[in-house]
Amino acid sequence: xxxxxxxxxxxxxxGANITTVLKRHFKISTNLIKDLKKYKEGIQVNGEHRRVxxxxxxxxxxxxxxxxxxxxxxxxxxxxxxxxxxxxxVLVINKPPNMPTHPSMGNYENSLANGVMYYYKSKGxxxxxxxxxxxxxxxxxxxxxxxNSYIHARLGEEIQKKELKRKYMCIVCGDVEHDGTVDAPxxxxxxxxxxxxxxxxxxxxxxxxxxxxxxxxxTLLEMELETGRTHQIRVHMAYIGHPxxxxxxYGTENHNIAKRQMLHSCYLCFTHPITGQIMEFKDEMxxxxxxxxxxxx
Numbered sequence: 432x433x434x435x436x437x438x439x440x441x442x443x444x445x446g447a448n449i450t451t452v453l454k455r456h457f458k459i460s461t462n463l464i465k466d467l468k469k470y471k472e473g474i475q476v477n478g479e480h481r482r483v484x485x486x487x488x489x490x491x492x493x494x495x496x497x498x499x500x501x502x503x504x505x506x507x508x509x510x511x512x513x514x515x516x517x518x519x520x521v522l523v524i525n526k527p528p529n530m531p532t533h534p535s536m537g538n539y540e541n542s543l544a545n546g547v548m549y550y551y552k553s554k555g556x557x558x559x560x561x562x563x564x565x566x567x568x569x570x571x572x573x574x575x576x577x578x579n580s581y582i583h584a585r586l587g588e589e590i591q592k593k594e595l596k597r598k599y600m601c602i603v604c605g606d607v608e609h610d611g612t613v614d615a616p617x618x619x620x621x622x623x624x625x626x627x628x629x630x631x632x633x634x635x636x637x638x639x640x641x642x643x644x645x646x647x648x649x650t651l652l653e654m655e656l657e658t659g660r661t662h663q664i665r666v667h668m669a670y671i672g673h674p675x676x677x678x679x680x681y682g683t684e685n686h687n688i689a690k691r692q693m694l695h696s697c698y699l700c701f702t703h704p705i706t707g708q709i710m711e712f713k714d715e716m717x718x719x720x721x722x723x724x725x726x727x728x
Contacts, residue, residue, distance in 0.1 A: 439493075449483045460584055497580060506545055508546060510541065513525040514550075515712055519705075521577055523576075532566055558578055563586045564590070567692075575701065593657060599698075601652050603668050604648065613671055636666075665692060676688055
């Protein structure tokens with residue numbers, strides 16, 4: 432599926448080469464520039480094919496065509512999607528719990544990726560599945576999916592620069608006395624593919640938490656990630672003695688309490704790479720978490 436972007440060259444770039452415009456205005460990576468060079472329609476000026484070393488003048492129309500093909504090995508599956516927002520470049524989806532983001536062993540056809548690929552196919556679009564903020568299988572809530580490699584790279588840069596904001600609601604065990612921050616490095620546990628631990632030789636991980644309400648032996652928290660390590664919230668809360676309710680990996684194994692870890696992506700905010708508009712999405716709490724709290728009240 433092609434995504435075409437056009438730009439009228441201003442006086443700022445009069446006499447500049449195309450590489451300069453691509454990197455400074457579009458903020459296109461070197462790898463994507465290499466992809467654009469592979470086909471005739473990739474880079475055009477005033478309707479004619481151009482090389483990246485060619486120069487442009489004020490008033491020229493620079494057109495780039497970003498080309499994607501369909502993701503291989505992801506089976507399109509008719510799975511209902513709760514689409515919160517969609518435009519030509521991005522999807523924002525409210526992911527339910529008990530749904531992995533990507534296909535895996537035992538979850539070959541029931542992931543969010545399968546559902547998104549079916550959605551694309553139903554619209555006659557060939558695209559690659561590109562998750563921006565990946566959620567664990569049992570974590571629910573807001574997820575952004577980029578529709579092409581350019582948007583995926585730009586939003587990835589926002590994550591690296593800590594410009595893409597993510598907040599979560601979670602229910603933890605115990606009475607959390609006050610707001611706080613956990614700044615503790617995380618790495619994969621020795622001999623495990625899944626399990627993560629806090630360790631001095633891990634990658635820096637920072638989680639901010641705010642107490643919303645206390646329910647005797649449980650506390651409802653709002654979490655904000657400064658970094659994005661695997662299982663970060665789950666590992667950090669267990670580390671300070673307040674594991675997430677229902678977290679069989681880092682907390683209690685009692686599935687009678689909750690059928691999954693009580694964690695929901697409730698807030699997502701980023702700058703749209705094309706329009707420059709601030710995109711802000713909110714979804715306070717998943718139904719099963721709400722039901723759990725109602726039983727405590």
